[in-house]
Amino acid sequence: MLIKIPKGWELPESMVTSESNYLNRRSILQGMASAGLIASIGSAATFRHAFADTMDPSAKLYPVPRNDRYTVERPLTPEKIATTYNNFYEFGSHKEISEAAQALKIRPWTVKIDGMVEKEMEIGIDDLLAKMPLEERYYRHRCVEAWSMVVPWSGFALKELVKLAAPTSGAKYLVMQTFEDKSVAPGQKQFWYPWPYTEGLTMEEATNDLAFMVTGLYGKPVPKQNGAPLRLATPWKYGFKQVKSIVRFTFTDKRPITFWEKLNSDEYGFWANINPEVNHPRWSQATERDIGTGERLPTVIYNGYGEFVADIYKDMKDQKLFM
Ligand SMILES: Nc1nc2c(c(=O)[nH]1)N[C@H]1C(S)=C(S)[C@@H](COP(=O)(O)O)O[C@H]1N2
Ligand SMILES: [Mo]
Numbered sequence: 001m002l003i004k005i006p007k008g009w010e011l012p013e014s015m016v017t018s019e020s021n022y023l024n025r026r027s028i029l030q031g032m033a034s035a036g037l038i039a040s041i042g043s044a045a046t047f048r049h050a051f052a053d054t055m056d057p058s059a060k061l062y063p064v065p066r067n068d069r070y071t072v073e074r075p076l077t078p079e080k081i082a083t084t085y086n087n088f089y090e091f092g093s094h095k096e097i098s099e100a101a102q103a104l105k106i107r108p109w110t111v112k113i114d115g116m117v118e119k120e121m122e123i124g125i126d127d128l129l130a131k132m133p134l135e136e137r138y139y140r141h142r143c144v145e146a147w148s149m150v151v152p153w154s155g156f157a158l159k160e161l162v163k164l165a166a167p168t169s170g171a172k173y174l175v176m177q178t179f180e181d182k183s184v185a186p187g188q189k190q191f192w193y194p195w196p197y198t199e200g201l202t203m204e205e206a207t208n209d210l211a212f213m214v215t216g217l218y219g220k221p222v223p224k225q226n227g228a229p230l231r232l233a234t235p236w237k238y239g240f241k242q243v244k245s246i247v248r249f250t251f252t253d254k255r256p257i258t259f260w261e262k263l264n265s266d267e268y269g270f271w272a273n274i275n276p277e278v279n280h281p282r283w284s285q286a287t288e289r290d291i292g293t294g295e296r297l298p299t300v301i302y303n304g305y306g307e308f309v310a311d312i313y314k315d316m317k318d319q320k321l322f323m
Helices: 012-034 039-055 123-133 158-165 259-263 305-311
Strands: 110-116 121-126 135-142 147-158 173-178 199-202 214-219 231-232 245-254 287-290 297-298
Touching: 110 123, 110 158, 121 123, 135 214, 135 231, 147 158, 158 214, 158 245
Parallel strands: 110 245, 147 287
Antiparallel strands: 110 121, 135 147, 147 214, 173 199, 173 245, 214 231, 287 297
């Protein structure tokens, strides 16, 4: 049977359109705000967020100490923008999924660690948080669609989780998977996507200092739309590597075929390292648009993190490292 994959995700125009809709909506909202029209809407939203925070048992852990080793010269993206302009296909193939994502239940939340480890385990997110050294890091975040932002993540080094898992010496890759539940995530009813969302890193990447498990954002628990209660941040790679709402870590000796790679391996590879000189087949990667400032800026190889990660790839020149 020939399955025709809908072309929405193939068209950069659809991304541009949803971005410009978003920006239009923002300027309309700003206009309304200056006219005093959304005061009541604003306070209802504030109330809801305050309520959500008190319901999250991890709220008391934040803010956590900031690690100055990870700073960015660009200004931090305003929280409002970083938490309302999102990619999370489980909740829709556009950027305005933040309301829909509230349907996700983040407690109880159990993480499974399996595969090539000394002992498989299941651990509740709050028990995991209690074991991990939490810190805050400012990271760049660059989507393959050529928009970017700068965000203050909180969380812990992925290598701490690797240590807890105690992989056996044969493990070469760490595979991470998002929850699967069609009843809360309508996108998962779209059978042509290879759910659950799956990503992977080599063990060397996963134990690199930069690889970070995110549990917080802007000094609070990470919001659902940004991947609560646990998501990956690998800032030298395009955003699609940074899998959200993780329920499973599997150590293996086989390289996984990841979500976007399965959909279109010519456009979204396994490595997905950032490089301004390797264009996406349908658009340039030379520059990016900072969604906080609106500025167009030059993209930098490894997103400016070469000093941390370039060595990992020095003997892999024959591979498609940058797509
Ligand atoms: N499970 C899951 N994780 C995901 C995605 C997704 O659709 N589903 N989108 C990815 C993409 S393309 C990007 S750019 C980032 C966006 O993260 P943000 O919304 O926190 O900016 O999440 C990544 N992680
Ligand atoms: Mo992305």
